[in-house]
Amino acid sequence: MKMTPAAIVAGSLLILISVVLVVIVLPYANTSKTLPSDLFRSRTAMEEKGRALYVSNGCVYCHTQSIRSIDWGLGAERLAQAGDYLKDYPILLGSQRTGPDLSQQGGEHPDDWHQAHFTNPRYTRPLSIMPPFEFLKQANLDLLIHYTQSLGLKNADLRMERQTLWKKRSVNAYEAGVNENVAWIHDNVPQGWRDIPTPYPATEAGLARGEKIYQDFCFGCHGPVGDGMGPAQPYLYPPPLNFTILKGRGISGGIIYYQIMNGITGTAMPYFKRELESEKIWDVGNYIAKYFIDEIDANEEPKGIDASYEP
Amino acid sequence: MPENPTRPDTATYLTARGFCLTSAAWMMLATLVGFTAAIELVAPDLTGNISWLLFSRLRPMHVNLVLFGFATPALLACAFYMVPRLLRTGLYSERLGVITVVLWNIALVALVITLALGVTQGREYAEMIWPIDVGIVVAFSLIFFNFMMTVKNRKEKILYVSVWYVLAGTILTACTYSLGNVIWQPDSGALVGIPDAILLWFYGHNVFGLLLTPFSAAIAYYIIPQVCRTPLYSHTLSLLGFWALIVIYTHIGTHHLLQVPVPTWLKVVAIVDSIAMVIPVMAFLINIWYTARGKLGLISEDIGGKFVFTGTIMYFIVSIRGSMMALPDVQRVTHFSHWVVGHAHVGVLGFAGMIALGGVYFILPRITGKPLYSQFLANFQYWMILIGVVGFTIVLTISGLIQGNAWLNGETVYRVLPQIHIYNIVRASLGLLIFLAAVSGFYNIFRSLISNPGETS
Numbered sequence: 001m002k003m004t005p006a007a008i009v010a011g012s013l014l015i016l017i018s019v020v021l022v023v024i025v026l027p028y029a030n031t032s033k034t035l036p037s038d039l040f041r042s043r044t045a046m047e048e049k050g051r052a053l054y055v056s057n058g059c060v061y062c063h064t065q066s067i068r069s070i071d072w073g074l075g076a077e078r079l080a081q082a083g084d085y086l087k088d089y090p091i092l093l094g095s096q097r098t099g100p101d102l103s104q105q106g107g108e109h110p111d112d113w114h115q116a117h118f119t120n121p122r123y124t125r126p127l128s129i130m131p132p133f134e135f136l137k138q139a140n141l142d143l144l145i146h147y148t149q150s151l152g153l154k155n156a157d158l159r160m161e162r163q164t165l166w167k168k169r170s171v172n173a174y175e176a177g178v179n180e181n182v183a184w185i186h187d188n189v190p191q192g193w194r195d196i197p198t199p200y201p202a203t204e205a206g207l208a209r210g211e212k213i214y215q216d217f218c219f220g221c222h223g224p225v226g227d228g229m230g231p232a233q234p235y236l237y238p239p240p241l242n243f244t245i246l247k248g249r250g251i252s253g254g255i256i257y258y259q260i261m262n263g264i265t266g267t268a269m270p271y272f273k274r275e276l277e278s279e280k281i282w283d284v285g286n287y288i289a290k291y292f293i294d295e296i297d298a299n300e301e302p303k304g305i306d307a308s309y310e311p
Numbered sequence: 312m313p314e315n316p317t318r319p320d321t322a323t324y325l326t327a328r329g330f331c332l333t334s335a336a337w338m339m340l341a342t343l344v345g346f347t348a349a350i351e352l353v354a355p356d357l358t359g360n361i362s363w364l365l366f367s368r369l370r371p372m373h374v375n376l377v378l379f380g381f382a383t384p385a386l387l388a389c390a391f392y393m394v395p396r397l398l399r400t401g402l403y404s405e406r407l408g409v410i411t412v413v414l415w416n417i418a419l420v421a422l423v424i425t426l427a428l429g430v431t432q433g434r435e436y437a438e439m440i441w442p443i444d445v446g447i448v449v450a451f452s453l454i455f456f457n458f459m460m461t462v463k464n465r466k467e468k469i470l471y472v473s474v475w476y477v478l479a480g481t482i483l484t485a486c487t488y489s490l491g492n493v494i495w496q497p498d499s500g501a502l503v504g505i506p507d508a509i510l511l512w513f514y515g516h517n518v519f520g521l522l523l524t525p526f527s528a529a530i531a532y533y534i535i536p537q538v539c540r541t542p543l544y545s546h547t548l549s550l551l552g553f554w555a556l557i558v559i560y561t562h563i564g565t566h567h568l569l570q571v572p573v574p575t576w577l578k579v580v581a582i583v584d585s586i587a588m589v590i591p592v593m594a595f596l597i598n599i600w601y602t603a604r605g606k607l608g609l610i611s612e613d614i615g616g617k618f619v620f621t622g623t624i625m626y627f628i629v630s631i632r633g634s635m636m637a638l639p640d641v642q643r644v645t646h647f648s649h650w651v652v653g654h655a656h657v658g659v660l661g662f663a664g665m666i667a668l669g670g671v672y673f674i675l676p677r678i679t680g681k682p683l684y685s686q687f688l689a690n691f692q693y694w695m696i697l698i699g700v701v702g703f704t705i706v707l708t709i710s711g712l713i714q715g716n717a718w719l720n721g722e723t724v725y726r727v728l729p730q731i732h733i734y735n736i737v738r739a740s741l742g743l744l745i746f747l748a749a750v751s752g753f754y755n756i757f758r759s760l761i762s763n764p765g766e767t768s
């Protein structure tokens with residue numbers, strides 16, 4: 001083959017043109033006709049402004065918005081569909097998960113949690129390696145939170161309604177006083193859970209494991225001594241629960257377990273069922289009960305069948 | 312056939328000199344930014360609330376600076392030296408070339424400032440705003456014009472394979488850059504929804520495969536036969552490698568979107584032809600390696616040849632990895648993880664970067680007519696980069712596998728952070744080696760060009 005300048009330039013351009021026809025124009029012809037998915041809605045002006053901040057601060061380099069069939073974590077209940085992205089301009093799928101996927105972040109936490117988190121991510125998530133975004137100033141932080149709370153669109157709206165409803169209830173309970181607040185928290189735990197003590201003994205090893213979990217997950221809000229005065233506290237309302245006042249107020253291992261597992265929607269207390277397996281929740285519950293509440297029911301009756309590993 | 316150009320001639324090679332300095336200088340900033348960003352992954356509060364030092368602003372700056380500040384200018388420097396030599400004529404216009412260098416540097420300054428301020432279009436490798444995009448497309452067009460006019464004035468009838476790659480790489484990059492940056496939409500530089508993802512990854516893929524790969528191949532084809540003092544192994548393989556690269560590389564960008572709702576047939580095309588990438592890759596590598604067969608002694612004695620040959624080995628690694636990653640079963644683990652970052656480093660630093668530096672060290676004595684300012688520094692840089700990039704590959708592959716398998720197994724991203732912490736520390740330490748290599752390289756290249764005490768040979 002004779003490689004003349006014309007053959008090289010025209011040949012490679014012709015190849016490029018035909019490739020573009022096949023891999024860009026042809027898919028465009030059908031993907032541009034995608035119909036809206038079940039959760040699709042347009043974003044409000046404020047949400048679009050927040051999205052612009054998301055773009056300009058490079059959030060897309062660490063957070064994907066692309067749920068795959070193999071995913072487990074946040075948002076895994078809803079596989080991404082082409083119809084979710086109809087107004088994404090540009091699309092922000094992301095290519096790295098240095099932080100969690102945010103496709104369904106909207107309504108996962110109340111606004112005040114995000115306020116603390118953006119101010120310094122380690123306030124709410126002690127192990128986070130996300131940069132602090134306090135420099136954005138309040139007006140921009142509000143926009144960014146607005147956008148964050150819209151992620152998941154219609155699904156996010158449903159979750160936000162739930163957050164608003166329970167925010168009101170939790171604030172009412174908090175403002176009614178300590179006794180009422182604790183009673184309200186306990187009342188929202190199903191009876192079966194309230195009745196069971198921690199089924200495992202509070203061994204030295206178990207408490208050490210619980211301490212590690214506490215420092216990795218709970219420390220930011222509930223503080224080093226469990227009095228609810230962690231670094232996130234000034235941003236949160238109702239404020240994080242002070243464990244040290246719970247003694248003699250009908251606490252049980254089951255209540256602690258249930259609240260850690262399920263969270264308290266409307267407050268900054270997230271659910272940890274995705275992040276912590278059963279034993280880890282019991283261990284951290286024992287740790288809190290032993291050192292902060294000073295009232296522990298580990299390994300008490302009713303126990304059921306004796307666990308085989310017990311010494 | 313490349314001649315043996317040890318004699319200095321009357322040519323000034325101003326453009327090549329300009330691009331050498333451009334590359335050396337920006338490599339320092341590019342690697343410093345990467346190093347800083349790597350530290351922030353270990354110590355996220357290090358730079359406090361300084362917005363322009365945010366990890367998420369440094370990351371695109373690092374990527375774009377490595378691509379357009381370090382690798383591309385060095386590759387262009389070699390092209391501006393070798394195209395006229397291979398055509399036995401002078402460059403059509405050194406003046407136009409120097410204007411291109413200046414324009415290029417203006418674009419880079421604008422790139423750094425805009426990205427630091429968060430002025431970005433938010434699409435990977437296509438972050439730059441419209442005026443910078445236009446500047447880059449104009450620069451590529453000027454370069455193409457300069458090369459084409461040089462080709463027209465040539466005294467050598469036969470075009471050597473390096474010239475094919477340079478011509479095709481320049482014109483195809485000008486096209487895919489315009490297309491990928493949606494240059495007809497100055498405000499956003501984007502399409503809407505899924506079509507935007509398809510176009511973005513078409514571009515994100517080709518900005519490497521139609522820019523770094525052809526230019527690096529051109530340099531390897533030029534330098535290895537000269538260093539080995541032997542003709543190229545096979546003309547047929549050159550032809551196969553060249554056309555196969557352009558046909559196959561251009562349409563596999565969708566392998567970045569295998570887990571995204573895009574048309575299935577497009578994914579199938581991308582997967583099948585990602586495997587078919589073995590054809591152009593091995594055609595090129597067999598050609599180069601057979602040329603070098605039995606001549607490794609000569610290569611190890613020539614700093615340029617050493618860099619370039621190492622680069623071809625890295626090309627083998629990055630390409631096999633790339634084909635593997637396109638397999639859906641592999642991608643279930645590797646996607647979104649550090650594995651991909653490792654792939655990028657072995658590709659851009661190990662393959663294109665090593666060959667670009669090899670090209671620079673090969674042409675410097677030939678442009679200046681004096682020996683390199685310091686062989687020691689060049690060797691120091693070689694080893695720092697080799698250790699750095701092999702280290703990156705190992706560390707990022709391990710931490711990528713940890714992440715990917717943990718996620719697949721149901722652990723949340725947050726839970727895996729402590730597990731990859733130590734690897735992030737090693738990664739940052741290796742970044743320091745690369746930065747030191749960049750500084751020593753700049754000093755060496757600067758002294759070789761500007762105040763070289765060496766005797767004119």
